[in-house]
Amino acid sequence: MASYVLLEQARDIQALVLDVDGILSDGFVSLTNSGDEIKSFDIRDGLGMKLVQASGMKVIIITGRKSNIVEKRMTDLGVDLIFQGREDKGVALKEACAQLNILPEDCLYMGDDWPDLSAFAIAGMKVTVPNGHVEVRRRADLVTQAMGGRGAVREVCDMLLTSKGTYQALLEKYLRLTH
Template identity: 45%
Template sequence: MAFESRLDLPVLIERVRHIRLLALDVDGVMTDGRLYFQADGQETKSFSTQDGLGIKLLRQAGIDVAIITGRRSPMVDQRAEALGIEHVMQGRDDKLEALQSLLSELNMDLRQTAYCGDDLPDLSAIKRAGLGISVPNAPLYIRECADWVTEHAGGHGAVREICDNLLAWQGHWPAVLDTYSHGKG
């Protein structure tokens, strides 16, 4: 798979071996970053079903998933519930502080965390996580600080790309393929 990393592939894979939590921003990562408002003021968002399956596969492999977002939206709660994501932190402008709080609760450290974000509120979490990830639709100064920039844009397969690579690099991919090859998925 094509990807952009400031780390050599062996170093990247070594870091991935320690990942036990994937923390995701929402707007610009799980979505394309656009906000849609209906005439009554109701906000809507669009999420990728393929990203959703990737998240479910990660969770089945024992890698936890969290959402950390600066905005508050009932759609985020609905999406998290549909995917079985238990750790949802909304209205959090300081993403690193939110991530560290969650890690304390989970008895994990930053080295065990991959964090994906796309803008300035994500920068400190990207820089401090064990694996800092960004998307190609992020500003250049964010991408330059990430260990890995996905090939796919936010809302267009970036999360699935992350999930698939984490599963492959941690050795879970053959079991995933085997499960779905036999009609059990």
């Protein structure tokens, strides 16, 4: 569980901003013989994103690559904004914030490699994964226990829900479904 300091820092976060490769996926690019790309997403991360939205936060995707797979999965999840093919993620983060009328300081940005550093520089909270590049880990407020594409986003979502005091109420809804 996150420390008291991290929970305090997370309390005012209004948007969860995620890179895709290495964060929502394992960072591997798998291609079929016909050249089609294959990506895997952890279903727990998807539920975490929906829970974060249910508690009033926005979810934003900023990725350097373009992929129909990402567009489909994020649209299916009801993500608020999707920015693909964006090399300067700091600029994309500023654009997303302007569209949602929030400040970059109100965002938790989760990334794993050098292209994410410009967004790290302006986000209010910075998170990476254990196999994130050393320069990203060095600048992160939190390094998750889980790996990218393997529940790391859910771990962060649970921390955000806990910081906002909504975790238990959301859990209770699922506990009542079993009766």
